[in-house]
Structures are given as structure tokens and as C-alpha cells.
Amino acid sequence: MLTDDRSSIRPRKARTTGQILGTADKRDTIYERILHAVMEHRLIPGTKLVEEKLASVFEVNRTRIREVLARLAHEGVVTTIPNRGAFVASPSVEEARYIFHARRILEPALIRTLVTQADEERIRRLYDHVAQERAAREAGDKRAVIRLSGEFHLLIAEMVGSPPLLKLMRELASLTCLIILLYDSPNVPACPNHEHLEIIKAIEQGQGENAVDLVIAHLNHIEETLDLSVSEEQEVDLEEIFG
Numbered sequence: 001m002l003t004d005d006r007s008s009i010r011p012r013k014a015r016t017t018g019q020i021l022g023t024a025d026k027r028d029t030i031y032e033r034i035l036h037a038v039m040e041h042r043l044i045p046g047t048k049l050v051e052e053k054l055a056s057v058f059e060v061n062r063t064r065i066r067e068v069l070a071r072l073a074h075e076g077v078v079t080t081i082p083n084r085g086a087f088v089a090s091p092s093v094e095e096a097r098y099i100f101h102a103r104r105i106l107e108p109a110l111i112r113t114l115v116t117q118a119d120e121e122r123i124r125r126l127y128d129h130v131a132q133e134r135a136a137r138e139a140g141d142k143r144a145v146i147r148l149s150g151e152f153h154l155l156i157a158e159m160v161g162s163p164p165l166l167k168l169m170r171e172l173a174s175l176t177c178l179i180i181l182l183y184d185s186p187n188v189p190a191c192p193n194h195e196h197l198e199i200i201k202a203i204e205q206g207q208g209e210n211a212v213d214l215v216i217a218h219l220n221h222i223e224e225t226l227d228l229s230v231s232e233e234q235e236v237d238l239e240e241i242f243g
């Protein structure tokens with residue numbers, strides 16, 4: 001859903017050589033699928049991303065996979081270790097704090113912009129999204145709940161319509177998913193549904209600063225539910241998702 005809408009705001013002139021040759025779309029698909037797996041916690045921190053296996057699963061050559069992994073590494077979602085390969089990143093406690101700090105700076109700016117642009121269509125899409133979250137929660141689909149929770153924040157960035165801000169938000173949302181997996185208490189839900197709902201209501205009523213306060217409280221809430229007291233690196237068993 002987000003993919004389609006996102007591509008529609010991509011300026012036509014921004015097509016790269018790869019897109020003209022039809023190779024970039026495949027790269028985008030692989031990139032999206034890996035990010036999706038990260039956001040649904042199917043790919044966990046520390047998982048080795050084996051080039052040959054990914055190349056075989058996605059039916060592309062290794063060069064293509066290397067390009068996708070380089071992009072993910074650039075965004076901090078993947079860590080590359082010389083002579084060992086690429087791994088799903090395991091953000092440290094310090095990195096986790098920086099990511100929440102960055103979100104508390106970025107998201108109020110997105111909210112303030114969105115309030116000025118909020119029309120019926122955008123508000124409806126936000127409510128629809130929260131309805132999907134609720135349905136996933138009621139169905140007990142934990143993977144979907146985690147992904148949809150992150151995507152609520154991406155939807156706000158997407159509706160603001162600034163590609164560089166959306167890019168930042170995507171990176172921060174993916175990293176937050178990894179952080180939640182590493183440091184979450186087992187029974188804590190991702191984003192509480194009612195908090196998303198309150199944010200939408202404030203946006204709908206044009207109460208920009210109220211919406212900003214709510215989003216900051218929401219981010220604080222998520223950060224507080226995490227156990228960021230452990231400072232040592234956590235070892236995670238490697239798991240071949242795409243193998």
C-alpha cells in the first residue's frame with residue numbers, strides 16, 4: 001500500500017539509468033521485501049544475509065543483491081563486516097537512544113506540516129490505517145501489528161510528501177523495529193492503538209501543537225517500555241530466513 005503511494009509521489013524526472021533499463025524496479029522490490037521482513041521481525045538482528053542465497057531466492061545476480069545490501073548498510077539496517085559478510089544490524093543501547101532522539105525531532109516537524117495539509121482524504125487514510133492495526137491486533141497477528149504500527153508513522157511522512165523526510169522516517173522506523181525486537185519486554189505491544197487514534201483526532205481538529213505533544217508522549221512511551229538498561233551487545237542466533 002505504502003509502496004504504491006510512495007512511487008506515485010516520486011518525480012518523473014528523478015528516474016535513474018537503472019529505472020530506465022528496468023533493473024531498479026527489481027532492486028526496489030528486493031529492498032522493500034527485506035525491509036518488510038525486518039519490520040515484521042521475520043529477519044532478526046544478527047541474521048547473516050548470504051548473497052548467494054538471496055540471489056537465488058530473488059532470481060537475480062549477486063551484483064544486484066550487493067547493491068541492495070549496500071543501500072541497506074547505508075541506511076544502518078544492515079552491518080557489513082569485512083570478510084564475513086552482511087548482517088541485519090543490532091543497534092546498541094546508545095544507538096537506540098539516538099534513534100528515539102532523532103524521531104522526537106523529525107516527527108513533530110512532520111505533524112506540523114501535515115496539520116496544514118490535512119484534508120478529508122488524508123484523515124480518512126489515517127483512520128483506515130488505525131482500523132487495520134486494530135483488526136490485526138484482534139486477530140492476534142503480532143507480525144502485522146508490529147509492521148502496521150511502524151507504518152502509521154511512515155504514512156504521516158508519506159502524506160507530507162517530502163522524499164528526503166520520508167527517507168529519514170523509513171530509516172528510523174526500520175531501526176526502531178530492530179530496537180523493539182532487541183529490547184522490548186515480551187508482552188508489551190508495539191504502538192498502543194489508542195495513542196495513534198488520539199494523534200489523528202488532534203490533526204483532524206487542526207490542533208497542531210496538541211498533536212505534536214501527543215506524538216512526543218507516544219515516542220517517550222515506546223522508549224520507556226524498552227529495557228535499555230543493558231549495555232552489553234546482545235548475541236542473537238543467526239537464522240536463515242531466505243535460505
Ligand SMILES: [Zn+2]
Pocket residue numbers: 149150152153191192196218
Ligand atoms: Zn506509533
